[in-house]
Each structure stands twice: as C-alpha cells, then as structure tokens.
Amino acid sequence: MKRLFRLLREEYADCKMLLRAVPSLTVSIFMLSVVCANLMASKELVHFKYIALDCGFFFSWIMFLCMDVICRRWGARASVKISAAALAANLAVCAVFAALSRTPGKWGAFYESGSTAANDALNATFGSSWYVVFGSALAFLLSSVINAALNASVGARLRKKGFFSFAVRSYVSTAAAQLADNLVFATVVSKLFFGWTWTQVFACSATGALFELLCEVLFSGIGYKIVCSWEKENVGEEYFLYRQKKAV
Numbered sequence: 001m002k003r004l005f006r007l008l009r010e011e012y013a014d015c016k017m018l019l020r021a022v023p024s025l026t027v028s029i030f031m032l033s034v035v036c037a038n039l040m041a042s043k044e045l046v047h048f049k050y051i052a053l054d055c056g057f058f059f060s061w062i063m064f065l066c067m068d069v070i071c072r073r074w075g076a077r078a079s080v081k082i083s084a085a086a087l088a089a090n091l092a093v094c095a096v097f098a099a100l101s102r103t104p105g106k107w108g109a110f111y112e113s114g115s116t117a118a119n120d121a122l123n124a125t126f127g128s129s130w131y132v133v134f135g136s137a138l139a140f141l142l143s144s145v146i147n148a149a150l151n152a153s154v155g156a157r158l159r160k161k162g163f164f165s166f167a168v169r170s171y172v173s174t175a176a177a178q179l180a181d182n183l184v185f186a187t188v189v190s191k192l193f194f195g196w197t198w199t200q201v202f203a204c205s206a207t208g209a210l211f212e213l214l215c216e217v218l219f220s221g222i223g224y225k226i227v228c229s230w231e232k233e234n235v236g237e238e239y240f241l242y243r244q245k246k247a248v
Contacts, residue, residue, distance in 0.1 A: 014242075018078055019085065021239035023230075026066060027082060033062040034086045035093050038136050042125050052204040053211060061215035063140075064178065067147050068170040068216075069223045073230050074239065076152035083144035087137060094133050101127035135188035139181045147177035166224045167217075174216045178209040 019027065041056035063086075071079035101123040110119040150173035158165040182205035190196040196204075230236065 010246075014246075015081055015085070017239050017242045018074065018081055021236035022070060022074065022078070022082060023235060026070070026226075027085070030063065030066040030070075030082065031086045031089045033059040033066065034090045034140065037063060038090055038094065038128075038133075039097075039126075041136065042128070042132070051207045052200075053208055057208070057211065060178070060181075061212050061219065064147060064174045064212070064216060065170075065219060065223045067144060067177075068151060068166075068173065068220075069227050069230075071148050071151040071173075072155070072166060072169070072227050074236060076148035078239075079148040079151070080145055083140070083148070087140055087144075090140075091133070091137060094128055097126045098128060129193075131193055132189055135185045138188060139184035142184055143177040143181035146180050147173045149173075150176055163221070163224050166227065167220050170216060170220055170223070171213065175209060175213045178212045179205060182206075182208045 037056035037059035039056075040059065041054045043055045044052065045055050045057060046053040067079050067083060070082055107119050107122045109122060110116065112118075151169045154169040154172050155165060158168060183201065186196065186201040186205050190204075191198070191201050
C-alpha cells in the first residue's frame with residue numbers, strides 16, 4: 001500500500017511538472033476541443049446509410065493534432081497524461097451541464113418560441129445521456145493511448161526528423177486512432193442503443209476516420225511549425241530536466 005501511495009505521489013508530481021511545461025494555450029485548446037467535440041456530437045452534419053458525420057468532426061481533428069505535437073515534443077506518456085487531463089475536464093463539464101439542465105429555469109429559446117419542446121430539447125442536449133458520455137469517454141481514452149503509442153513507435157523508426165517524419169507518424173497514428181475512436185463509439189452507442197448494423201458501424205467509422213485524417217493532412221504543417229518553434233525556444237525544458245533528475 002505504501003508503494004502504491006508513493007507511485008501515486010510521483011505520478012501526481014510528474015503531471016504537475018508536465019502541465020507547467022506544456023504551453024497553457026495548447027492545453028486550453030486541447031481541452032476546449034474535447035468539450036466542444038463531445039457537445040456537438042449530438043448534432044449530425046452528414047447522414048447517409050453508410051456515411052455519418054456529426055458536427056463534433058470540426059473539433060476532433062484539433063484534438064488529435066494537439067496529441068501529435070505534444071507527443072513529438074514530450075513523448076507518448078506525456079500525450080496520454082494530457083489527454084487524461086482533458087478527459088477529466090470534459091467529464092466535469094458534462095456533470096455540471098447535466099446538473100444545470102435539471103434546474104427549473106427556462107432557456108432563451110423557450111421565450112422566443114413559446115414552446116416547451118425547445119426547452120426540453122436543449123435540456124436533453126446539454127444533459128447528455130449517460131451512455132453517450134460513457135461511450136465518448138471510453139473511445140477517447142483508448143484512441144489517445146493508441147495515437148500516442150503509434151506516433152512514438154513510428155517516429156522512432158524514422159531517421160530524418162523533419163516535416164516528413166512528423167507527417168508520417170502523425171498520419172499513421174491519427175488514421176488508426178480515429179478509426180478506433182469511431183469504432184468504439186459506434187459499437188457502444190450507435191449499435192447498442194440506436195440499432196445500427198455492423199455494416200453501418202464499420203462503414204461509418206471508416207469514412208469518418210478518412211475525413212478526419214484529411215483534416216490532419218491539411219493542418220499538419222501548422223502543427224509542425226509549432227513543434228519547431230518549441231524546440232527552437234526550448235519550451236518545456238524544465239520537464240526534461242525533471243525527468244533526467246528523477247531517472248538518476
């Protein structure tokens with residue numbers, strides 16, 4: 001038990017140092033994208049028989065780009081830890097939204113339309129069903145681990161460390177992790193609660209991952225420039241020194 005508490009204290013100290021090392025704007029954008037993606041996932045953007053995209057798509061690629069730049073600069077463990085912090089923030093926001101959606105007050109849409117249906121719909125949207133929150137949390141947690149592990153593994157096998165290396169490791173990890181994210185969510189939520197067929201689960205997950213990968217391709221240049229500026233300015237150097245001292 002003492003060993004467990006000691007390990008927990010060490011991990012807590014490590015996380016504190018990491019959160020101080022990673023630029024606050026990056027962490028804030030990451031957390032905000034996770035919250036927005038979860039919220040906007042309840043509104044569909046495109047829906048055909050075997051193609052389905054929700055409005056959370058506009059934020060999901062930001063999440064994975066943040067993971068990729070953090071992994072490139074601080075490593076796979078750091079990426080997973082920041083992802084866990086973002087997930088915790090998202091769950092806290094979901095809990096607050098769920099509590100506030102059950103208060104007796106009316107939304108502004110009620111006074112505009114005079115309809116209780118609009119008020120009930122907004123409460124349901126911000127309240128979020130437990131299985132949607134559970135499915136999205138599980139999918140995000142698993143995909144963040146897959147993304148970090150693949151990103152670091154592919155990067156270690158590439159000799160050159162320029163944009164080509166950043167792009168290859170980002171594209172491979174994002175494609176696999178986004179597919180896993182979509183598959184887990186579609187299985188846990190769409191298959192079990194909305195009656196999707198397995199064909200729909202796999203087809204929609206694959207097409208969604210493809211569109212999200214295209215966004216990664218379009219904006220990977222921005223991510224690479226951010227990483228280069230961090231390396232040039234030695235951003236987060238204190239975390240590396242902390243890890244070195246800890247390893248001695």
